[in-house]
Amino acid sequence: MYGIVRSLRNIYKLKYVLLNIVIFALYYLVFNEILQLQQLGLAFTPIPAYIVYLMVASASVTLTVSIYSVRNTRRNAAKESAATTSIATTIASGIIGGCGCSGAFIFPLLSAFGVSSATALSADVFFSNYAAPIFVGLAALNILIVVYYLNKFSKPQCAVARRKRGRPAHAIR
Numbered sequence: 001m002y003g004i005v006r007s008l009r010n011i012y013k014l015k016y017v018l019l020n021i022v023i024f025a026l027y028y029l030v031f032n033e034i035l036q037l038q039q040l041g042l043a044f045t046p047i048p049a050y051i052v053y054l055m056v057a058s059a060s061v062t063l064t065v066s067i068y069s070v071r072n073t074r075r076n077a078a079k080e081s082a083a084t085t086s087i088a089t090t091i092a093s094g095i096i097g098g099c100g101c102s103g104a105f106i107f108p109l110l111s112a113f114g115v116s117s118a119t120a121l122s123a124d125v126f127f128s129n130y131a132a133p134i135f136v137g138l139a140a141l142n143i144l145i146v147v148y149y150l151n152k153f154s155k156p157q158c159a160v161a162r163r164k165r166g167r168p169a170h171a172i173r
Contacts, residue, residue, distance in 0.1 A: 003154025004147060011068045011153075019067065024060040027090045031056060034094030045097040047132050052097070055135045058142035059090045065146050069153070085145060089138040096127045096134055 012020075031052065035045060045052065062085065110120040127134070 004150040007150040007153040011065060011150075016064055016068060020060050020064040023063050024056060027056045027059050027063075030090055031094045031097070034091065035097060045131075047097055047135055051132055051135045051139075052093075055093050055139045055142075056090065058139040058146070059087075059093075062089075062142040062146050063087070065149055069149060085141065089142055093135055093138055096131050 110123065111117070115123075
């Protein structure tokens, strides 16, 4: 557990804190834009705001850790890099958060795959009824991915080598 906290402290320097704030704002705008597209300009969801913020915050942390790992992979002995599932979970939450109004958005996609209207309507009702637990599940998925990669980063074989002064990062072996 201490290794995970140490990894978080190594990642969240000022540059990555600012990056995380920007990503949070962008993901929240993406979420609201998807809702507005589905509901003809009205961004409304029956999901409590704290669950929406939890989902967007966990997705932004996941992407921040991903960016950190990708930027530091060349200095990382094990070449570990985090996956970027945060984008997919943000888009999925925007579509699912449409409170049953996502039918106009989902029906054409499902009908292209030969799904009947009754089945598409059933899927829309399902997502409408279980949207909040699905949001919590997507946030939990993001948190699990972050914990997994922070645990990986805390291992000695995945430690990021410090840059030596006067030598470029690619010269470190």
